[in-house]
Amino acid sequence: MALPLLFGAWLAGDLMKAALPQSQDLHLYVHDFHKVKHSLSLVIPIVLGILFVRRDIGKVSYEWMAALPGSSMVIWSAKWVAGFVYMSLFTVVMAVVYVYFAVSHGIETGIYMTHVWTFVSHYEMSYLITLVLGMALAACIRHRVVYLIGLCGWMFGTYFIDLVLLDILTLPFMRLLHLNQFNLSSSWQLEAWGEVWRRQEWLAFIIFAFAFVICLFVSAVAVHMRNQPGMQPLWWRRACWICIGLAVLAALPYGMLWNERYESLGTYKQETERYVEENAGEELERSSEMVFKAERTEIKVQADGDDSAVITTLLTGSLNKNADGTVPFTLDIPFRLQEVTVDGAPAEYDRQGTAVMVKTGKKANDRVSIAFRYDISGVQRLYSNGGEAITHALQDGTVLLNGNLAWYPIPGNHLMYGYANREIRVNRTRIAMQPQEFDVIVKGVERPVYATLAGEQADDGSWHFSSKQAKSVHLYAGYFIEIPIGRDGTRIVTTPSNRREAERMADQVDEAMSYFEEWLPVHPRVNQILYMPMRYLEQSIYGTEVSGNTMLISELKHHNLDNYQFVRIINSLLFGDDALNISLTYDEKPTFVMELRALFTVMHTRDKLGLDEQESQRSPYISFSKSFRGEEDNENVKRLVKLEGEFHAALDNGGANRLKKLLAEWYERFNGLHIDYYGNADYPPEKYPIITIDMLEQAWERVSDDE
Amino acid sequence: MIHMHNVSKSYGKNKQALKSVHLKIGHGMFGLLGPNGAGKSTLLRMLATLLKPTSGTITINGCDLAREADTIRRMIGYLPQSFQAHPQMTGRQFLDYVAIMKGIGSGKERKRHVDELLEQVNLADKASLAVKTYSGGMRQRIGIAQALIGCPQVLIVDEPTAGLDPEERVRFRNLLNRFSRERTVILSTHIVGDIETSCTQLAVMSRGEVRYAGHPQGLVKIGEGQVWEVELSDNEFTEFEPSQIVGARRTSTGVRCRIVSSSPPVPHAASAVPTLEDGYLALIGGERSE
Known part of the structure; x- marks a missing residue:
């Protein structure tokens, strides 16, 4: 009993680390445990299996057992069952410990029971296979070297497959032979979707695993009994061959699954090669954008409730002056195009990979409405760096449609994928999308749908999202929870295991926003925070990003809702973008807008939280002198640091209200200090307000004079 | 059966x-x-x-x-x-x-x-x-x-x-x-x-x-005429192959031995009544000494 209890204590120790200041996402921690430590625990059943056979069944002094009436199968089965029951204690202890922590983290019963079922079924299947593998090895290898071979088998069946076959060689189908299906790089870890997305593969694996277990078991008994009279060699040989055949047959569903996936990957590869061969790269991309400018995009997603959806997208806009009637669009490969109409009439089109060339029959400057009808089904995967990278998914009530990956036709012919080192990778250069009006209707999805646009559920159960000015739209549906921030509809959408962390952050943000709303007419551009692990999503989000009304935060254990994210969230809620920790003081047209924005955080820490200057400067992103370290000789920096000092002095001397008035005035004057920030894109001057150091100093002098 | x-x-x-x-x-x-x-x-x-x-x-x-x-x-x-x-x-x-x-x-x-x-x-x-x-x-x-x-x-x-x-x-x-x-x-x-x-x-x-x-009596019979008893000096005793001597007991004058052999091992050896063990050794004795 000691070992299962130690195992439980080990898990408890790991789960206790799910505490501040790092992520409190229990799901991440429990999965990390499963991936590494459950694999370690598999050494026990393999040694146990070997011992079972070597301690008595295979020993001369226990030969009396083989002379007992009844089938040897009985003894083997009894031993196997005993071993399995013992190993199940590990499973039980794991489940109990997890449930305890799940309850203490406020995870809903239905959710954690679903997880428990997944964990238990995985553990039991691992132990089932590993135990019989140990017994089979001991039956085949009578020498004690079997212990060494068993350990090698365990190492191969766990870490070797993970690190070499999956990670280095990128042979994901080799997961079939993995003793622990919680692989090091596995989308199981995505609480919102993982269990749904891996279900099909898991079922296919289970079929094979059971057949493989039977095959190993029968073969082991047959090998062991091969010298005994009464053992019909032919019968047993047949039984072994039948079992091996059965195992091969049982591997077929898994093989077919991977065949489909590899066919799909082949298409991506072809597309990448085609694009490189046929296009002049960047030049074409730029020129194609000039052909058609979309002003409004209407999308209707009709899901069938299972794993597919028909999507209709209507783009309305005008052809540019250089247009010749053929308009290029980019639509991701897995979307099967059924029909294209131009102004309601069927139109000719040519599709190659991601490129769709629509012959509109229109002239330059004509207005045109182009409608696309297409469908998609299942989960779309790429494989890179040993892990899955999900591009789009529509399965059993879950939705992932990534606006950055052209789930609706995007004007222009854009390079989306690259092929290097036998891996398909998404082109990390963002498609520069034009702001336009969006209207999205989603029907037939059971779970609540979240979009990066404002919207709500209609009476008929459909979801309606819209925006007058957005660049793209992402759609999500899965296992999410909503944590409201205040009462104005702002919320954190996250995965169930993040409840505690999200609640704490919601309270903190609510308090801060209430403070700002007292003296600032906040422009409500962002009112949704989507916080979840995104590691296995081909999402192109590093850290954080603002898209439409949503701030997306890619969660990691050490990239969580901590003090840094708090500042980022406040920044996004106040200014409607995610620009932070950058300086635009050296750009073509220098601006001190970022430094001005930082003063809002200074106000909060000093005025609301009551910290003095020194204490407040420990908060992230608010100290100019720290930001410009090494550039103290720069004249502008000198002036800025001086201003910062005066700002703090004013706060020390009870000048908070006048400072609030000044900040509110600048906030209103420059459109909420919004920067049209989009990832790694350049910053042309028209994307941000130009605020010079002179303007800041003048305003400051004015406030000081008032004082 | x-x-x-x-x-x-x-x-x-x-x-x-x-x-x-x-x-x-x-x-x-x-x-x-x-x-x-x-x-x-x-x-x-x-x-x-x-x-x-x-x-x-x-x-x-x-x-x-x-x-x-x-x-x-x-x-x-x-x-x-x-x-x-x-x-x-x-x-x-x-x-x-x-x-x-x-x-x-x-x-x-x-x-x-x-x-x-x-x-x-x-x-x-x-x-x-x-x-x-x-x-x-x-x-x-x-x-x-x-x-x-x-x-x-x-x-x-x-x-x-x-x-x-x-x-x-x-x-x-x-x-x-x-x-x-x-x-x-x-x-x-x-x-x-x-x-x-x-x-x-x-x-x-x-x-x-x-x-x-x-x-068992049949096995005893195999030993008949092949079992001898004789008293040997220490020097004589060491000249015999150990496999030939099936029993030995020290006496005041030397070693009294029981020897399995198809012929008298020494001229003064006296024929003895075989036991089951003698019969067994007589049967396989030659092979054991090989």
């Missing part, structure tokens, strides 16, 4: 453990004598349904070993040469476990049977102790008890007295003797004394062949 007809067993191409063995074993205690490596254990393992003969047929009470091994398993009890029981179990638990494996389903019947056997092997007072605490003799007795569960018609015991102290050996021999009244007991040993007192039939094996099969 056990019939073995032309039974051979080979391991690979070169090693032949048994060569054309013909044997008939009837009711009572049957001794299987032979030096180490003679093939006794191989033969017994075949009878215990653990090994298939390479050729030949074996029938036990009319059941063919090749086709009806399961039936044979129901009618035999087997105690291997080095017996081990599951050490954590108590004696009673262990016998109960074997009784279940032998198909005695009723708990009440099992308890009665196990108690009876524990009494018979004189382990009733130790029945609740773990097997790992038992002495060598006690382990052999629990071994014989497990072999007797289900009242088998044939009891096969392979060198059961090896490693036992003299007192335990005598007790064990008597125990087997008692059981042989109701069944066939095949006792394999290389200790002639084990067989002398109890076996009505025996076979002597050497190098995979049966060299003698029949009554």
Whole structure:
């Protein structure tokens, strides 16, 4: 009993680390445990299996057992069952410990029971296979070297497959032979979707695993009994061959699954090669954008409730002056195009990979409405760096449609994928999308749908999202929870295991926003925070990003809702973008807008939280002198640091209200200090307000004079 | 009745453990004598349904070993040469476990049977102790008890007295003797004394062949005219091959020896009345000295 209890204590120790200041996402921690430590625990059943056979069944002094009436199968089965029951204690202890922590983290019963079922079924299947593998090895290898071979088998069946076959060689189908299906790089870890997305593969694996277990078991008994009279060699040989055949047959569903996936990957590869061969790269991309400018995009997603959806997208806009009637669009490969109409009439089109060339029959400057009808089904995967990278998914009530990956036709012919080192990778250069009006209707999805646009559920159960000015739209549906921030509809959408962390952050943000709303007419551009692990999503989000009304935060254990994210969230809620920790003081047209924005955080820490200057400067992103370290000789920096000092002095001397008035005035004057920030894109001057150091100093002098 | 007809067993191409063995074993205690490596254990393992003969047929009470091994398993009890029981179990638990494996389903019947056997092997007072605490003799007795569960018609015991102290050996021999009244007991040993007192039939094996099969008196007869007694000086004693001298006792004038030899070993040697051991040594003595 000691070992299962130690195992439980080990898990408890790991789960206790799910505490501040790092992520409190229990799901991440429990999965990390499963991936590494459950694999370690598999050494026990393999040694146990070997011992079972070597301690008595295979020993001369226990030969009396083989002379007992009844089938040897009985003894083997009894031993196997005993071993399995013992190993199940590990499973039980794991489940109990997890449930305890799940309850203490406020995870809903239905959710954690679903997880428990997944964990238990995985553990039991691992132990089932590993135990019989140990017994089979001991039956085949009578020498004690079997212990060494068993350990090698365990190492191969766990870490070797993970690190070499999956990670280095990128042979994901080799997961079939993995003793622990919680692989090091596995989308199981995505609480919102993982269990749904891996279900099909898991079922296919289970079929094979059971057949493989039977095959190993029968073969082991047959090998062991091969010298005994009464053992019909032919019968047993047949039984072994039948079992091996059965195992091969049982591997077929898994093989077919991977065949489909590899066919799909082949298409991506072809597309990448085609694009490189046929296009002049960047030049074409730029020129194609000039052909058609979309002003409004209407999308209707009709899901069938299972794993597919028909999507209709209507783009309305005008052809540019250089247009010749053929308009290029980019639509991701897995979307099967059924029909294209131009102004309601069927139109000719040519599709190659991601490129769709629509012959509109229109002239330059004509207005045109182009409608696309297409469908998609299942989960779309790429494989890179040993892990899955999900591009789009529509399965059993879950939705992932990534606006950055052209789930609706995007004007222009854009390079989306690259092929290097036998891996398909998404082109990390963002498609520069034009702001336009969006209207999205989603029907037939059971779970609540979240979009990066404002919207709500209609009476008929459909979801309606819209925006007058957005660049793209992402759609999500899965296992999410909503944590409201205040009462104005702002919320954190996250995965169930993040409840505690999200609640704490919601309270903190609510308090801060209430403070700002007292003296600032906040422009409500962002009112949704989507916080979840995104590691296995081909999402192109590093850290954080603002898209439409949503701030997306890619969660990691050490990239969580901590003090840094708090500042980022406040920044996004106040200014409607995610620009932070950058300086635009050296750009073509220098601006001190970022430094001005930082003063809002200074106000909060000093005025609301009551910290003095020194204490407040420990908060992230608010100290100019720290930001410009090494550039103290720069004249502008000198002036800025001086201003910062005066700002703090004013706060020390009870000048908070006048400072609030000044900040509110600048906030209103420059459109909420919004920067049209989009990832790694350049910053042309028209994307941000130009605020010079002179303007800041003048305003400051004015406030000081008032004082 | 056990019939073995032309039974051979080979391991690979070169090693032949048994060569054309013909044997008939009837009711009572049957001794299987032979030096180490003679093939006794191989033969017994075949009878215990653990090994298939390479050729030949074996029938036990009319059941063919090749086709009806399961039936044979129901009618035999087997105690291997080095017996081990599951050490954590108590004696009673262990016998109960074997009784279940032998198909005695009723708990009440099992308890009665196990108690009876524990009494018979004189382990009733130790029945609740773990097997790992038992002495060598006690382990052999629990071994014989497990072999007797289900009242088998044939009891096969392979060198059961090896490693036992003299007192335990005598007790064990008597125990087997008692059981042989109701069944066939095949006792394999290389200790002639084990067989002398109890076996009505025996076979002597050497190098995979049966060299003698029949009554013990027949084996004694083989020694007639080949056993000599003589008193030797210390110098004379050292000139003899150790394998020739089957007994030696020091006297005031030298060493009184019992020597197996087809002719008088020394001119003053006197012919002696052979024992079973002398007959056995006379039969295989030459081979042992090779």
